[in-house]
Amino acid sequence: NAGVTQTPKFRILKIGQSMTLQCTQDMNHNYMYWYRQDPGMGLKLIYYSVGAGITDKGEVPNGYNVSRSTTEDFPLRLELAAPSQTSVYFCASSQRQGSDTEAFFGQGTRLTVV
């Protein structure tokens, strides 16, 4: 059982370039999330999805886009990379919306924009 898989693990982008961070889960979870974590800080929610075809903004959505065409995949798109997007990105999933569910996290993608 792979859980939540993120690719790539590391990436360096030039300012203005675009890229897609991939996230796949094999637990048939309805809920998926994207967080970013800046050095020494906690995680901040970028976007989330409650099911295929449904996405919504989190706390820091500017500069990002997401899609959810299948239950398994939740890619995060950066259209015009900026230095402020240098961060570690974590994808997570949970089984359902509820107070007694745990979220499973991927191992992260470390992105540097230069």
Add this chain to the structure above:
Amino acid sequence: DAKTTQPPSMDCAEGRAANLPCNHSTISGNEYVYWYRQIHSQGPQYIIHGLKNNETNEMASLIITEDRKSSTLILPHATLRDTAVYYCIVRAPSGGSNYKLTFGKGTLLTVNP
């Protein structure tokens, strides 16, 4: 969701119990207390959660005060591999903004040999 307050860092000797406090004085009656940890910039890992009663699993115990304004995560026999940032999170039940976990800065627990 209610906010939480944790000490920025703590030390613990290997083999001893690690007691990590969390203050959540504005918690609502239907909000749960969750604990996650993050080891060396890996993805956060779920530890335990509870509502009113004390909880125990294979990783840790969670003690919630009667007024629910604070809680303590207990690692009974800390090992070097328990060195991590521990996050205490208060989460609303179904509906509303329950989709997200709001992370603060957490407590950096360092287990010393």
